[in-house]
Amino acid sequence: MQSKRSTTLVGRSEDASAVQQVKDSLQRLFFELIVKFHQSSETLDLEISFYPYAGLNNTIRLHGSKVKVRISDLLQTAPFSVHNALAAILVYKLFKKRVPEKAKTLFRSYVSTPEVRKAIDDIKRERGYKQITSAQGNFYDLEKLFHCLNQKYFNNLLPQPTLSWSRRHTRRTLGHHDRIHNAIIISRSLDSRSVPPFFIEYILYHEMLHVKHKSKIVSGRCYHHTREFFADEKRFEKYREALEWLPKFRRLKRK
Numbered sequence: 001m002q003s004k005r006s007t008t009l010v011g012r013s014e015d016a017s018a019v020q021q022v023k024d025s026l027q028r029l030f031f032e033l034i035v036k037f038h039q040s041s042e043t044l045d046l047e048i049s050f051y052p053y054a055g056l057n058n059t060i061r062l063h064g065s066k067v068k069v070r071i072s073d074l075l076q077t078a079p080f081s082v083h084n085a086l087a088a089i090l091v092y093k094l095f096k097k098r099v100p101e102k103a104k105t106l107f108r109s110y111v112s113t114p115e116v117r118k119a120i121d122d123i124k125r126e127r128g129y130k131q132i133t134s135a136q137g138n139f140y141d142l143e144k145l146f147h148c149l150n151q152k153y154f155n156n157l158l159p160q161p162t163l164s165w166s167r168r169h170t171r172r173t174l175g176h177h178d179r180i181h182n183a184i185i186i187s188r189s190l191d192s193r194s195v196p197p198f199f200i201e202y203i204l205y206h207e208m209l210h211v212k213h214k215s216k217i218v219s220g221r222c223y224h225h226t227r228e229f230f231a232d233e234k235r236f237e238k239y240r241e242a243l244e245w246l247p248k249f250r251r252l253k254r255k
C-alpha cells in the first residue's frame with residue numbers, strides 16, 4: 001500500500017481496493033482524534049467520503065453523534081502523514097481547539113509543493129465553473145472602463161486579460177481575478193444604474209492590481225494582498241468614497 005501511494009503524490013486512485021484501504025486508514029485516524037473530545041464515542045457514527053471539489057476543500061460536520069467528513073479527492077493519494085495532519089486540523093477545528101502547529105505546517109508544506117499546486121490548477125481548469133460571458137453589460141462596458149483605468153493608473157502598460165461580467169448576480173464576491181483563465185470577472189450585480197461609476201471602477205481597479213502584483217508565498221502560505229498591493233490600491237482617486245459606498249451597495253441589494 002505504501003509503495004503504491006508514493007508513486008503518485010497527488011490525485012485520485014483508480015484502484016477501488018486501494019481507495020477502500022485509504023478510507024479505512026482515515027477512518028481510524030479521525031476516530032482516534034474525535035474520541036479525545038467527543039463524550040459518547042460508542043455511538044459515534046463516522047462517515048468519510050472523497051469529493052470531487054474544484055480545489056482543496058475539506059469539511060467536517062457534526063450532528064449529534066454523526067460525523068461527516070468530506071475530503072477532496074485530490075488528497076486520495078497523499079502520504080499517510082498528510083492525512084494525519086488533515087485529520088488533526090479538521091477535528092481540532094470542529095471542537096474549537098487550537099490546531100497543533102506541526103499539523104498545520106506539514107499540511108501547508110504539502111499543498112504548496114509544485115506537484116500539488118499543478119494538480120489543483122489542472123482540476124480547476126477541468127472542473128471550474130466557466131463564468132466568462134461578455135464585457136459589455138447593460139449599463140457598463142468593462143473594456144472601456146479597463147482602458148480608462150489602464151491609462152490613468154498603469155501608463156497603459158497592464159496587459160489586458162479577458163474581461164467578463166459574471167453569469168450570476170453574485171453579491172458577496174464583487175470581483176475576482178482568475179489566474180488560471182487569465183480573466184477578471186465582475187459581478188453582474190454591479191451592472192446597474194444605481195451603482196456609481198467610481199464604485200465599479202474601484203472594484204475593477206482592485207482586480208487589475210491582482211494582474212500587476214504577483215501573489216507571495218511566505219512559509220507555505222499564499223498572500224494575494226501584499227503590502228505593495230494595498231499601497232497601490234490607495235492610489236485610487238476615490239478610494240475612500242468607494243469604501244464608504246460598499247455598505248450602501250450591500251443595503252441596496254438587500255431590498
Ligand SMILES: [Zn+2]
Pocket residue numbers: 206210224225
Ligand atoms: Zn483581492
